[in-house]
Amino acid sequence: MSASMLSGSNSARKASLFVKRGMQLLVQGNVEASLTMFENALLSDPRQKPYLWQRGLSLYYANRFAEGAVQFREDVAVNPNDTEESIWCFICEARVQGVENARKQFLEVGQDRRPVMQKAYKLFKDGGLYHEAEGxxxxxxxxxxxxxxxxxxxxxxxxxxxxxxxxxxxxxxxx
Structure with a gap:
């Protein structure tokens, strides 16, 4: 195995540890510390950025809605069936641009294999479960x-x- 492959593997492992710690901190309600861990994950392995949906949640709770929307859009770009991230993107954008504008750019996703998520997606996209987004x-x-x-x-x-x-x-x- 080449030195660059070992280094990449080490970086990914280190980033994974930062992500796990960031998730723990968010569950504990420590939003800012969770963001620090997610940023450390990105410093360790920038290739992880489009996969860090957890970072998007922390950005949302830090009231950094525009950044959260970008994170969720990047996630859906690499995982086009990601219903939750499409919904979270909508909620972030609704907080910045208003519900109607956010709905106009609602991320289309493929068929989620979970029926409950298909229903949630439709309710957010077409109206329904979005009290937080509406303010x-x-x-x-x-x-x-x-x-x-x-x-x-x-x-x-x-x-x-x-x-x-x-x-x-x-x-x-x-x-």
């Missing part, structure tokens, strides 16, 4: 708190379920 804080709060209180939200340990709790913490909503 409707009361309805967003009600929906997010309800999600946190479901059995799945309470016990799953799933990264996206944890994100609902991060959302509450970032918005100052008591669970």
């Amino acid at each position: 409707n804080a009361e309805d967003a709060k009600s929906a997010i708190l309800a999600a946190c209180r479901t059995p799945y939200g309470l016990r799953s340990g799933d990264y996206m379920a944890s994100l609902a709790k991060v959302h509450c913490k970032c918005r100052g909503w008591e669970l």
